[in-house]
Amino acid sequence: MSEPLLEVRDLAKRFPIGGGFLSRRPAAELRAVDGVSFSIAEGETLGLVGESGCGKSTTGKMVMRLLAPTAGRIAYAGEDVAGMTDDRTRWFRQQVQMVFQDPFSSLNPRKTVAEIVGQPIALLGEDGGDRRRLRERVFELLDMVGLDPNHANRYPHQFSGGQRQRIGIARALAVRPKLIVLDEPVSALDLSIQAQIINLLTDLQREFGLSYLFISHDLNVVEYLSHRVAVMYLGKIVEAAPAEALFRAPKHPYTQALLSAVLSEDGGSAPMVLEGEIPSPMAVPSGCRFRTRCPRAEPRCAEVEPALEPRAATHRAACHFPVS
Amino acid sequence: MTLVEDRGTAPSPALRSGSAAPLLEVRNLSTHFFTDRGVVKAVDDVSFSVAPGEVVAVVGESGSGKSVTSMSIMGLVPNPPGRIVGGQILLQGRDLVGLPRKAMQDIRGDRIAMIFQDPMTSLDPVFTVEDQMVETLRRHRDLSRGEARDIALETLDKVHVPDPPRRLKAYPFELSGGLRQRVMIAIALSCQPALLIADEPTTALDVTVQAQILQLLTELQRDNGMGIVLITHDFGVVAQCADRVVVMYAGRVMETGSREAVLQRPRHPYTQALLRSRPRLGERGRLTAIPGIPPDLANPLPGCPFANRCAETVDACWAGLPALQSVAGDAEPGRRVRCIRRESPT
Numbered sequence: 001m002s003e004p005l006l007e008v009r010d011l012a013k014r015f016p017i018g019g020g021f022l023s024r025r026p027a028a029e030l031r032a033v034d035g036v037s038f039s040i041a042e043g044e045t046l047g048l049v050g051e052s053g054c055g056k057s058t059t060g061k062m063v064m065r066l067l068a069p070t071a072g073r074i075a076y077a078g079e080d081v082a083g084m085t086d087d088r089t090r091w092f093r094q095q096v097q098m099v100f101q102d103p104f105s106s107l108n109p110r111k112t113v114a115e116i117v118g119q120p121i122a123l124l125g126e127d128g129g130d131r132r133r134l135r136e137r138v139f140e141l142l143d144m145v146g147l148d149p150n151h152a153n154r155y156p157h158q159f160s161g162g163q164r165q166r167i168g169i170a171r172a173l174a175v176r177p178k179l180i181v182l183d184e185p186v187s188a189l190d191l192s193i194q195a196q197i198i199n200l201l202t203d204l205q206r207e208f209g210l211s212y213l214f215i216s217h218d219l220n221v222v223e224y225l226s227h228r229v230a231v232m233y234l235g236k237i238v239e240a241a242p243a244e245a246l247f248r249a250p251k252h253p254y255t256q257a258l259l260s261a262v263l264s265e266d267g268g269s270a271p272m273v274l275e276g277e278i279p280s281p282m283a284v285p286s287g288c289r290f291r292t293r294c295p296r297a298e299p300r301c302a303e304v305e306p307a308l309e310p311r312a313a314t315h316r317a318a319c320h321f322p323v324s
Numbered sequence: 325m326t327l328v329e330d331r332g333t334a335p336s337p338a339l340r341s342g343s344a345a346p347l348l349e350v351r352n353l354s355t356h357f358f359t360d361r362g363v364v365k366a367v368d369d370v371s372f373s374v375a376p377g378e379v380v381a382v383v384g385e386s387g388s389g390k391s392v393t394s395m396s397i398m399g400l401v402p403n404p405p406g407r408i409v410g411g412q413i414l415l416q417g418r419d420l421v422g423l424p425r426k427a428m429q430d431i432r433g434d435r436i437a438m439i440f441q442d443p444m445t446s447l448d449p450v451f452t453v454e455d456q457m458v459e460t461l462r463r464h465r466d467l468s469r470g471e472a473r474d475i476a477l478e479t480l481d482k483v484h485v486p487d488p489p490r491r492l493k494a495y496p497f498e499l500s501g502g503l504r505q506r507v508m509i510a511i512a513l514s515c516q517p518a519l520l521i522a523d524e525p526t527t528a529l530d531v532t533v534q535a536q537i538l539q540l541l542t543e544l545q546r547d548n549g550m551g552i553v554l555i556t557h558d559f560g561v562v563a564q565c566a567d568r569v570v571v572m573y574a575g576r577v578m579e580t581g582s583r584e585a586v587l588q589r590p591r592h593p594y595t596q597a598l599l600r601s602r603p604r605l606g607e608r609g610r611l612t613a614i615p616g617i618p619p620d621l622a623n624p625l626p627g628c629p630f631a632n633r634c635a636e637t638v639d640a641c642w643a644g645l646p647a648l649q650s651v652a653g654d655a656e657p658g659r660r661v662r663c664i665r666r667e668s669p670t
Contacts, residue, residue, distance in 0.1 A: 051530035052501070160617045161386075190385035191557060192633075195601035195613035202610070217530065220603040224611065247605060261531040262560065262605055273539055274532045277500050 003078055004039035005211050006063065006179055011036045011072035013058050017282060030282050032058045034235030035072070037308075040179065045205065045212040047226030047243065049219060049258070053278055054232040056215045060181045063213060064098050065089075076179075094124050097172035101184035103164035107156040113167055114138050114152040120174045141170040145200060162193035169200065179211045186221060198224055219262050223247050231255050234289045235281055237308060241315040251317035254290050288320065296321045346373035346414070347551040348397070348519055353411035355389075355396045358404065362622040366392040366406070368575040374519065374551040379542075381554045381566035381583075387618055389575040390555045394521045397553070398438055399428040415519065434464040437512035441524035443504035447496040453480075453507050454492040457514055464515050479510045483540060502533035506540070513544065520545075523555040538564050559602060563587060568658065571595050574619050574629035577648055581659040591651055591661040594630045628663070640664055 012035050018027035033055040040046045048056045061067040063074060065081060074081045076092060084092055097120075100106035107116055118138045121127050127134040139149040145166040156164055165185060172180050182201070186194045198221065204210060216222050222229060223243055230240040231252065239252040250256045260272040274293045279285055285292050291301040300320055308318040355367040367389040374380045384390040395401050397413055399420060413420040415435060420428065432438075440446040448456060457476035461467055467475070473492070480488035483506045496504055505525065512520060522541065526534040542565050545552055554566060562569055562583065569586040571579040571594070579592040590596045600612040616633040619625060625632070627642040634641065641664065648662040 051532065162617065191598055192385060192601055192614035193617070195603070195611035196615075198603065198611055199613055219531070220605055223605060224603045257532055259605065261535040273535045277502050277533060278530075 005042045005044075005077060006040040006213070007073075007075040007078075008039065008059075008063065009037050009073045009075075011059065011062060011074065012070045013055070013062060013067060014070045028282050031235050031284055032281055033062070033069075034284070036232070036235075036237055037072075038230050038237065038240065040211050040213060042178070042211055043205070043209045044228065045214050045226045047222040047229040048213060048215045048232060049217065049222050049229060050232035051217060051258075051278060053234075053281060055235040055281075056232050057183055059232075060098075060183050060213060060215045064096065064181050065092070090124065094126075094175045095177055096179045096181065097175065097177040098181040098183065099165070099168050099172050099185045101187055103161050103168055103188060104156075106168055107164055109156055112153050112155055113142070113147075113159075116156070116167060117141055117152075117170045117174055120171060124175050126175060137174070141174055144173065144204070145170045146196075160193075161189055162196060165189060165193075165197055166200070169197075169204070173204065173208075176208075177210070179213065181213045181215070183215045184217070185214075187216065187218065194221070201225060219247075219258060231258070234278060234284060236289060236318065238290065238319070239315075239317040240308065241312075241317075245312070245315050249323075251311045251315060251322040252290075252319050253294050253296050253321075253323060255317075256323050288318070290319075296323075345375075345417075347376045347378075347416060348374040348553070349412070349414040350393070350397065351412040351414065353393065353396060353413060354409050355392050355401055355406060356409050357406045359622065364621045365575050365624065366621060367396060369411070370572070370575075370577050371411075372570045372577065372580060374553060376518070376551050377545065377549040378567045379545060379552040379554055379565050380568045380570060381556055381562045382570045382572060383556055383559070383562060384572035385557055385618065387574070387621065388572040390557075390572050391523060392575075393572070394438070394523050394553060394555050397521060398432060398436060399423070430464070433460055433512075433517075434515045435517055436519045436521065437515070437517040438521040438523065439505070439508045439512050439525050441527050443501065443508045443528070444496065446508060447504060449496055451495075452492070453494055453496070453499075457492075457507075457511055460511050461514050475514060476510070479514045480507070483507075483510045483513070483544070485510065501529055502536065505529060505533075505537055509537075509540065509544075513548075516548065517550065519551045519553070521553045521555070524557070525554070526561060527556075527558070534561075541565065559587065559599060571598075574624070575621055576629060576645075576662065577660075578630070578662045579660070580648075581654075582656060585654070585656055585659055589654075591654075591666045592630075592663050593634045593636050593665075597633075597635075636665055636668075638665065 011033055013033040015030040015032060017030050036059055038046060048059060050056045062069050081092060118134050121134055121137060138152060142149045142152060147163060147166050186197050189197060205212060214225050226243045229243050229246045230237045233254050239255045250259055257272050257274045276293050279292055287303050287305050288301040291297040306318045306320050308316045311317050311322055351371050353367055353370045357364040357366055370393060372380060382390045382393060396408055401408060408421050454476060458469060458472040461472040461475055476492060477488045480491060485491050485503060485506050499507065526537050529537060556562060566583045568582055570577055573594050579586060579595050586595060590599060597614045601614055603611060614633055619629050627644060628646055631637050631641045646662050646664045648660045651659060651661055651666050
């Protein structure tokens with residue numbers, strides 16, 4: 001197998017909490033991401049799933065280099081991103097782009113669509129300073145994402161939510177990236193529009209061989225878009241597998257509960273309702289972090305933290321008593 | 325007219341047997357917004373009813389008018405620019421449209437309660453849970469602070485808030501999202517309303533917490549015989565708890581019927597397309613998207629509001645607004661579809 005495009009090893013992000021600026025030590029520590037490893041191959045989509053506070057967006061921000069990790073290593077095309085020179089960082093910024101959840105706050109309301117989409121190209125000097133070339137490229141991009149190039153001089157407020165998300169995607173594609181971090185790209189959209197954007201993302205991936213890190217809480221959407229899926233709970237990956245295997249036969253009780261909580265239109269069986277809520281990342285339970293809500297928990301789960309171990313060829317789960 | 329008199333004359337749901345008289349009847353409701361861009365007909369000639377103990381889901385996308393419908397029932401349409409320009413909202417036979425503000429305040433929180441999507445912004449951040457619950461109770465009932473506090477504790481327990489005495493002292497920011505939503509439900513239920521309006525009650529919650537809240541709502545509705553208007557965009561939620569469904573689009577009712585009818589035998593091309601476009605577990609491949617975007621309500625085109633996105637249009641679809649009509653061969657009472665091709669097989 002070829003070298004992965006993105007490789008993340010033991011990535012962690014801890015935030016010190018309180019303590020005031022005169023005290024030497026923070027009062028507490030929030031473990032947002034607590035040792036996460038995964039890789040993404042060229043042309044592949046990895047779905048990162050979890051509920052709010054599980055650390056999935058913090059992981060995405062670290063991959064984008066918008067946040068510095070507390071520990072761990074991120075390698076892009078074999079190169080450690082932490083050691084990159086300014087020159088290499090420019091290259092990295094061209095290679096890796098992001099699409100945000102909220103199509104309203106992620107576009108500058110005072111710039112036209114042409115300016116928004118053209119800016120990354122101009123910033124990275126890809127247009128060679130040629131204004132006509134830049135304009136042609138912007139038109140091409142708008143056409144690619146299904147927007148009318150004649151609307152290039154309009155402002156974001158003149159577009160609907162779905163159209164704005166298309167603008168955000170055009171902006172991400174502008175510098176011909178290889179990896180796009182998609183942070184809940186369809187969560188803010190209406191159902192009838194969601195499908196349009198999901199189809200667009202699939203088409204673009206096929207056409208340009210893009211890799212996606214797809215961050216979402218919506219399992220239905222994740223299954224549609226992802227080749228492989230990693231489920232996060234309280235800062236750690238608890239299960240990782242090819243999408244088909246994970247959705248068909250989850251091994252971790254948390255994944256099982258998540259899947260059963262997805263409501264189907266035909267009613268189906270009653271969901272497996274978990275007790276309680278996710279514990280605070282400032283007070284992570286000992287041993288297995290899911291044990292406080294787990295219907296299968298035993299005394300051993302409080303003592304020994306289960307490692308993310310293979311349960312099948314490509315299927316890993318961190319559980320002492322996995323679902324069989 | 326005082327509220328006490330009204331309670332005396334209103335038919336008690338318990339006394340009616342068989343097909344109960346509606347608890348809520350919305351008749352030809354039209355709520356318009358008068359803006360600089362023109363008149364936006366956010367809700368246009370909408371009718372539906374809710375029987376005691378029944379959950380009616382109003383489904384639609386943003387801009388469909390579902391939230392304006394619930395605001396109209398609650399008497400909370402911001403005026404200006406909004407105004408109820410026509411129709412009736414009958415709660416146990418009494419029309420709420422045009423009631424003086426004071427009378428509406430007495431009904432709100434007492435006979436009709438509402439829970440909102442976002443429990444963070446709908447609870448007051450500077451007051452404790454106790455302050456907010458006691459205030460609601462004493463606004464509508466002649467209770468001492470102590471008595472109100474006892475009822476508050478009892479209600480928190482009923483919605484399965486762990487350790488109610490401690491939560492009573494908490495401020496909203498000290499509670500998790502799921503607990504906040506439970507507290508909101510407790511406040512809404514504290515006066516034992518006849519009708520609960522739940523506007524996207526689980527949209528802001530995580531899936532595992534969503535399952536808990538839906539289970540709670542179903543349980544409370546069963547125990548109290550309360551009617552619920554459930555405003556949602558999520559067909560999964562509809563399948564889980566609705567008895568009947570009202571599908572709205574562009575301010576109009578497009579289809580109504582029982583949950584089974586609307587989900588399994590949808591007749592309107594919009595409902596059909598919406599159900600098809602939803603990604604579902606266990607299915608992959610290309611999604612069937614609905615092309616285009618919803619119409620501009622300030623500049624409506626003549627004809628069916630869905631015509632410009634519909635795959636099955638004929639010329640007549642553009643000629644005039646189709647009526648909301650029954651479907652031949654479907655004997656279910658209350659089954660209505662607004663489509664001239666509702667009887668053609670698709």
